[in-house]
Amino acid sequence: MKRNLTMLIPAGIAILVGSMFISCTFLFSNTLNYSLRKQISANFGEANYGVTPKTPSDSDNAALSTVSDFRLQELKNLNGVEGVRTDVSTPMEISAKLGGEGIRHTSTIAIAAAEPSSMLPLQLTSGVWPKASGQVAIADSVAKQLNLSVGSTVSVSTAAETSMYGTSGSLAGMKVVGITHDGAGAFSYYRGACVLSESDIAAVQGVSTGFNDLYTSEVFLTIHPTAGATESQVVDHVKSVLPQGFAVQSKQTLQDQQIKQLSSGGTNVITTFVLVFGILAMFVASLVIGNTFQVMVAQRRRTLALLRTIGAKKGQLYRSVVLESLILGFAGSVIGVACAMGLMAILAVAGTTLGNVSFALIPSWQVIVIPIVFALIATTAASISSARMATKVTPLEALQPIEASENKRSGKARAIFGILLLLAGLALSCLAIYRTYASTHGSHMSDTNSETLVLIAIVGVIFCFVSMLVMSRMWIPAMLKAVGVLISHIGAASTLASANIQKNHRRVAATGSALLIGVTLVSCLGIGAASAKATMGTVLDSHYSVDIQAVGQSLDASALHKVERVEGVGRAELVSSATATITSGEYKGTSIDIYGVNTGNIADVMHGMINSQDLDSGKLVLSSTSAKSDAALKKQHSLPISSGSSDSKDIPVTIGTYRGIDSMNGLYGIVSQSTFDSMELTHVSNQIWVKSNGIASTANLVDNVKNALSSYASVNVIGSIAERALWEQMVNAVLMILVALLAVAVVIALIGVTNTLSLSVIERQKESATLRAIGMTKAQLRRSLAVEAILISLGSGVSGIVAGTLFGWLGSYVVFAPFGKVAFPFDWRMACTIVIIALAAALLASIIPARRATKVSPVSALAEA
Template sequence: MWSISWKMMKRDVRMLVPAGIAILVGSLFIAATFLFGNTLDNSMRKQVSSAFGSGNYAIAPENISNSGEVKTIKDFHLSKLRTLPAVKGARPDVNVFAQVGKTGGGKHTDTAVISMVEPDSLMPISLVEGRWPAAEGETTVPKSVADRLDTKVGGSISFNSAMEAEGSGGSPSASQLKIVGIDEDIDGYYSYYGGASVVTESTLTKLMGPQSDEGEGQPPVAYVYLLLDESQTSESNLKQIRDEMPKGYKLQTRAEFENAQLKSLSGQTSIMTTFLLSFGVLAMFVAALVIANTFQVIVARQRRTLALLRTIGAKKSQVRSSVLMQSSILGLVASALGTLLAIGLVGLAQVLKLRMGGLSFTLKVTPLVILVPIAFGTLITMLASMSSARAATRVTPLEALRPPELSEEKRSGRVRIVISCLLILLGAAMAGYVVYQAVLDSRGVKGTFVSGDTSSFALATAVGGVAIVFIGVLLSTSRWIPWLLKGIGALVAHIGPSSKIAVGNISRNPKRVAATGTALLIGVTLVSCLGTGAASAKQTMANALDSRYSVDVEIITGKADQESLEKVRKVKGVKAADIVGSYQLAIVKPQGDLTEAMKNSKNAINIYALKPGQSKELMNVDQEALLQGGPKIATPEKMLESSTYKPGQQISVSPWQMDNNNEQKRSNFQLVSGSYSGLAGPYGLYGICLEDQTKQIGRPDQYEIWVKSDGTQPARTFLEDIREATSNSEHASVTGAIAEKDQYEQMINVVLMVMVGLLAVAVVIALIGVANTLSLSVIERTRESATLRAIGMTKRQLKRSLSVEALLIALGSTLAGLVLGTLFGWTGAYIVFESFGKVALPLDWTMYALIVLIAGLAAWLASVLPARRATKTPPVEALAEA
């Protein structure tokens, strides 16, 4: 029997190719999703931990959002740490923001300044020319700084530190340093500052200004990165390190640090991978249904052969085993080819060193990459063929020898409808419960089903619910698809004989029509589901990034520099730019003393005063509505949550300095939660208010120019152009979140590009499914087609009737698929992205129109080959064959 099955399989190899393609595409999809997830995970981990250099441990805050007491270098006992047995190197994450210029005057720009440590592998930036600084008075500068100031290795440069000015109480004094090397911030860790210059620790100490015993005036240190000897990381050696750590800090590995950072960014780790995998499971589900339809075609073609085998003594179990053997071989070979193709494509991308935005492709083959696609593809193929195997053994040999259309067709009974309704209700309840829990989570209810460690399980439950709903819908297609098409067909039945016959065919055989319509319904549902999910993801993530990085570029000018403003407005890519005043204030108790309040840095707050309309014009999220109705300060929501102050609380603020009459001016404000973040204010609380509410405080302490990009220029180019425009402006310092925002936007765009690729895959799967079911339809209608030809119907009319039938089925199935796909896409997107903020649930009409057009074209193309098969056989021969 095995040899006979193998021969049958070789004979029908052309019929197996479409099924093999569907399996290959599905398994490639799953394997590529795992590989892409590994690449995305590696890239994001590299980005969030780029400050480590070659470090493998970090001294980090116990609470990542902790805004408690500020720690400085002295709190970490670095000298003692570096002498411990396990420690090979330690680098505090501290930098000074400084202006640099050529010796003798002229242009200037700004940069972060960090200290040199040993070993140099701990440095978070790369040396591209020269050497690292080894003595006081030496420095390396970023390549962009060297280019802008037209200097090179061997030249000298002046550093003006704003912190040095604060420490000395006067203007910043210049330190002349010799350039001994050129560095580059390849991973973009210091993109906010335009790169980082490197000096020795003693030079950095001078730039920081006089040190007090309390550490006042020193920049905070959030992390210390360690390079530990793995052979020395015993518990006793690690305890020695912990003993030197300040209170509120912990020792964690690089992997633990990366997990914490990714979780703080997204609310759950590997969220994009989870998002893609959820659609990957749906894609394999679709492939399974296409495979099932394909095996129905194969069994229909092998019907006579199987009947003859039954006649000469083959048992039902042998016939069933024959079908399952063919499906297992096909599933194993096709899924293995799909997996190997996915590995090859990602491997080629790595060899070619392809980079897409901040994403560099890395081939990381884990057991899941190989086992899941192959096992899933083979199993799904065998399960999908079981119904065909049962169909091959359900009829008697004599009945099987007769034409297929003479076999009795059993209508879908009431049991099937009841099961369908129960599945729809069960699946809707599962998905609805998860959505309800997500709504609670978005409202801050702790311990919900979709938060914390249960988030992945919640998503799996929702995807399972959606799949159950879809199965329930598919079980009842023989009832509702013909009913839907009957109404549509009534509109075209009178166009001509071909249209009338097509509509008649739809009415006469609802089961066949439902099978054909189901194939396209599956594909359209998947396409619209992916498209809606992608559109929702893009819009939601864009809103989340706008909230996280609310001002693209800030230029600290010290004074209201109208000349610099005009220069900035002329830079290519600037959508809007204006001057904003800022106040350095202290929060004072109602009857408290200002001097007493100034002793605690927790009482400091920086306020940006905006003119009416500036919030909408200059910020990525409009906050002006929050500030209406009285003196209010809108403070970032997460910052307010981690502070001792609460939304709605009334506070009294006063300038950090007494006025000329030695008087303390006070103003009362109400704190409100703002949906923005990412300003380059001083450490501690900051907020925005309306300018007319700060009149009694006095003049601003300093001024900034806020710039909004129109998105036409790459972030780094945009920042460099602004730095060039302000390079001749005295003390102008350019910072901006746009570079970091751009890195995440590029990663999101890469994910969406993958989604577009998946849409193309879904169209291919849908096309295969429609072609297979139309082929089955033609086989079943051999006698009918021959009779029509015999009574005078031309080949062209017969082809046209099949095309009209396919188009009618395509239209009805597409409309139903768009509704289902949109609902499924909204469900998945809401559950995945609610942790980012308000989830966008768009209706993409352009996508809908494109899907209808492509579905109609795909249905027409799918009808071409079956129509040729129906017309190429002479009527007499076809009747004899039937």
């Protein structure tokens, strides 16, 4: 091993990177588990117990529970109960006068103050918590938007439309006494929360009877038993005070339950999923290791023969080679684990976050043991064939310059096995495509069938891919030979490179396969993600007809003009809205939201078609989503509708092709503005419907619209674009993680290219010296190695792009076909990036071997050979 240290270094690096990857997988899983627990229990604050409904069936009754039902004072008086906080919150609007800008408004959420303040799920960045009526602690996002600070004066209000009690309330002259920060993400949807005193949070909702009459279904407790008592005894006392249908559970238990629901058994699913890529990286590393040991054994044939001659047994030589691999695997994996823990520690100290995940160094036995075990298994398995090769030749044969050759019978068996795998993979893939097409064009497909088809497609892809790897010794050299014929006319260096590639099919195939695995998976995931975003974007357009809805009575034409000037807004339209009641028939007493639109412009701001003739003829156009969920609604020709101040009117009804609108009620419909006015509806308010131009970032568009309307009171900005942004963000985050993980496999594969060229140079010292002696220059020799690396890298890279694209299209079709029309994009930017990276990496990989090849003079090289 000391003599061959330069040959072992690339293999050692491959082991280091692979084991570091697996260790990082478990560290990331531990971090994810830690972050999930923090997010799930973000609303606890410093509480360690929670009071929640016993069963899902109790949740309906719990929704009507009030603060008084929990007898908070009795809970506070129990020995061992150090803190009690009930979960009471309300959406509200904060208004502030900003110098010459006039009054500006923003919507947020408020929670009730608690004692002790450590029970609150927020941190105080400045000031103090509200202690009395007339005081408020505002979220840092609100302070930034309205340019407020401790000591500022604001007004807070809740509209009847957003209040749980159907009442409105407002408080003027509220003093800002603190600024809060939502570090745990308990109120991430609102970008933080404000805190009001108990009396103020009741008053702002218009509940005159006080805090005890507010709805709540969850209570948080800090339980620390006094001397001589246990936690279970304190919990039993708490249970005796609670209303029927509620249970007391520890924070840990609630976390475990929620994580189990989220990932069907904790984060094990995520760990397993990511670990697959770690094993893949180690498999790619084993290909590099196998190449290294094969050439090392071939180089030591004379040494091994001499050892056999002086009495060494086959078993001793076999164990010697295997022991070398074990030492190499152990050393590389230990360094890899140390690097992984160091990397995670750096990320934790730097406060790095990925979405809502905060990195933290949380070691476990899996972080250390499993990467080392995997490395030992991979290196041992990779060296076995080389060890067997070392024992199969006699001393006399080994003393002769014999080239290792593959048994023809094993080559035929490999070809037959590969062809059978390919046929099986193609059959399963075609079956998945056929069944998916049949189910989406006729017969109903259950969730179970959908999952089965996805599984069939995955197995089919795996079979096809494994067959490519099994037969790589045949098709990769053949493909490179065909390309070599084309470039061999360029010059002597290209001719030499093409000839050298054909000398050792096994090594070239192993190196090409290592790169093929990484590129195929990167391409497959990239195409899958592009298809997912394109397909689901179309689905969301058809499911949600309006991107953004700004809701508020104060909205008018001037507000519309402000929104139209917002960056990212394609079209905007002012829409009238009101809530009416169906007065008779099957739907008697049902509330329905009516929207009055301009028939000439409404199609410009909606996804999905609305027949203008239906609107002009006075019909109420219901959404296809409502009709799909209620078959009886399709049979209705008219609905008797009244707003309460006028007699009931029969309005003709038809079903439109538009889908969802974010509405207070499950039943809603659209009429022309003239029909809307003739219905004499009361409590009419305005909305501004916005369609994105598709260019600006969806994540910022909602905030831009909010800022444009901040001078209008009681405006709420909602809409489907937030869901679209969330979907795209999720796809991008997953893709970023997976591509980053798979990049490890590509790096290892490129290490393999360097190793292959290095070993090839060592083997061809005599040949290189001869070429130099007959006139080949150092530049030509360097160029031949560069062309050899480029052929291997680009050949495998392009093959991986083609295979990954086909696999990605197949997976996208099977997964997304039930949702709608599937997009089959080809990401040219990704493909070009992969090719450029492969080209650059190939040139870099050839530098060290080329220096080694040109460093030795022809005379000394020939003498050494």
